[in-house]
Amino acid sequence: MLTPDAARDRALDIVTRARKAGADAADAVLGASASVEVSVRLGELEDVGRSEEEQLGLRVFVGQRSASVSTSDLSSAAMDALVERAVAMAREAPEDQWAGLAPQDRLMTGPIPDLDLQDADDPAPATLKQTALAAEDAARAVPGVTNSEGGGASASRVAWALATSHGFAGAYATTSHSVSASVLAGSGGAMQRDYGHRSARHRLHLPSPEDIGREAGERAVARLNPGKVASGPMPVLFDPRVGASLIGHLTGAISGAAIARGTSFLLGKLGEQIFASGIEIIDDPLRPHGLRSRPFDGEGLAVSATSLVRDGVLTTWLLDSASARQLGLEPTGHAARGGAGAPGVSTTNTYLAPGKTSRDDLIAGVKRGVYVTELIGQGVNGVTGDYSRGAAGFLIEDGVLTRPVDEFTIAGNLKDMFLQLTAADDLEFRYATNVPTLRIDGMTVAGG
Numbered sequence: 292m293l294t295p296d297a298a299r300d301r302a303l304d305i306v307t308r309a310r311k312a313g314a315d316a317a318d319a320v321l322g323a324s325a326s327v328e329v330s331v332r333l334g335e336l337e338d339v340g341r342s343e344e345e346q347l348g349l350r351v352f353v354g355q356r357s358a359s360v361s362t363s364d365l366s367s368a369a370m371d372a373l374v375e376r377a378v379a380m381a382r383e384a385p386e387d388q389w390a391g392l393a394p395q396d397r398l399m400t401g402p403i404p405d406l407d408l409q410d411a412d413d414p415a416p417a418t419l420k421q422t423a424l425a426a427e428d429a430a431r432a433v434p435g436v437t438n439s440e441g442g443g444a445s446a447s448r449v450a451w452a453l454a455t456s457h458g459f460a461g462a463y464a465t466t467s468h469s470v471s472a473s474v475l476a477g478s479g480g481a482m483q484r485d486y487g488h489r490s491a492r493h494r495l496h497l498p499s500p501e502d503i504g505r506e507a508g509e510r511a512v513a514r515l516n517p518g519k520v521a522s523g524p525m526p527v528l529f530d531p532r533v534g535a536s537l538i539g540h541l542t543g544a545i546s547g548a549a550i551a552r553g554t555s556f557l558l559g560k561l562g563e564q565i566f567a568s569g570i571e572i573i574d575d576p577l578r579p580h581g582l583r584s585r586p587f588d589g590e591g592l593a594v595s596a597t598s599l600v601r602d603g604v605l606t607t608w609l610l611d612s613a614s615a616r617q618l619g620l621e622p623t624g625h626a627a628r629g630g631a632g633a634p635g636v637s638t639t640n641t642y643l644a645p646g647k648t649s650r651d652d653l654i655a656g657v658k659r660g661v662y663v664t665e666l667i668g669q670g671v672n673g674v675t676g677d678y679s680r681g682a683a684g685f686l687i688e689d690g691v692l693t694r695p696v697d698e699f700t701i702a703g704n705l706k707d708m709f710l711q712l713t714a715a716d717d718l719e720f721r722y723a724t725n726v727p728t729l730r731i732d733g734m735t736v737a738g739g
């Protein structure tokens with residue numbers, strides 16, 4: 292697999308070739324990855340997979356015209372052909388007054404910060420197999436678990452590089468380790484499924500496979516014999532594992548492209564109160580060994596922690612250079628690049644800061660409501676903010692979680708939901724997007 296330095300040099304090389312072939316400007320990204328995955332089921336090995344991949348994406352500009360191409364063939368002859376094809380495509384493309392590289396004076400300079408994103412540990416397939424077996428065995432050992440969908444363990448390594456024709460070249464490496472288990476409880480038509488899953492940059496930062504397996508088993512058993520919910524308006528509490536999806540709806544609505552197109556339910560809300568006072572939502576790309584940490588963005592801009600929402604007030608859009616130009620603003624360091632195409636925007640390690648109320652106290656204040664542990668479907672309208680999703684979880688009666696419930700729908704509008712949101716104090720950094728337990732009053736619940 293390519294090292295970060297080698298990936299950077301390859302990206303620089305094709306940018307140089309593109310300029311020589313007639314491009315006025317160009318940038319290139321190169322990703323090289325290697326991964327190993329092992330899956331087991333019912334105590335037996337099911338599959339071992341290994342993959343290696345290299346992909347290069349090139350974007351060229353001829354005036355205000357641009358084209359993007361990609362390839363997994365990194366031979367010199369393939370590079371020459373790719374460059375010629377890209378420049379020819381750009382000459383025939385329509386003009387785009389907003390297209391172009393990032394502002395040169397905003398490019399990151401100086402040494403690339405070390406965010407501790409790379410682990411020296413490369414576990415062998417035999418080690419991954421034992422980890423997967425341990426997770427599944429622990430899940431199957433929980434009383435009430437009757438079957439298994441399997442356990443898994445994986446390890447991957449990635450080198451990522453970006454080079455531009457106006458002065459930026461950088462690269463970094465990451466590793467990822469993950470463990471999972473998924474099991475069934477009960478029998479026949481009454482079976483319930485749940486899972487446990489964790490990922491980390493460093494293998495030693497993972498919980499034990501036994502803990503992950505027990506979580507899967509206990510969650511599945513807790514869902515047995517669900518009842519129904521009577522319909523009506525009531526408070527809805529979101530388990531942290533599903534509450535993070537609300538942050539995804541926020542970040543989608545404040546992306547520069549959605550704002551520039553006028554297709555966001557938060558259009559015109561910059562600088563206004565969109566959450567209750569005290570709510571803080573932060574995006575931190577420089578978090579050490581964070582699952583989405585990065586030392587620079589997808590256009591070569593320096594990055595830093597950003598408050599998306601401060602004391603309930605929306606403070607920023609998420610802007611790459613193109614959407615920033617269109618809106619007459621500055622890019623925010625949130626550009627993201629894949630192997631092909633123009634940059635989009637993405638957050639990194641995003642979290643909603645903990646509140647001052649315990650999870651138990653949030654629940655204790657609910658006379659009648661639901662605690663949601665699973666969301667089903669995609670019934671969210673990003674233009675209007677209308678929200679309607681299938682759900683499963685637990686009934687709350689007189690301030691106590693009483694019994695599992697399923698086949699109900701929760702509905703509202705995200706603008707109202709955000710303003711009614713209360714955060715507990717139980718934030719844990721487990722995923723790329725993290726929230727504490729969240730409570731939203733006044734949602735509509737429709738029972739099955």
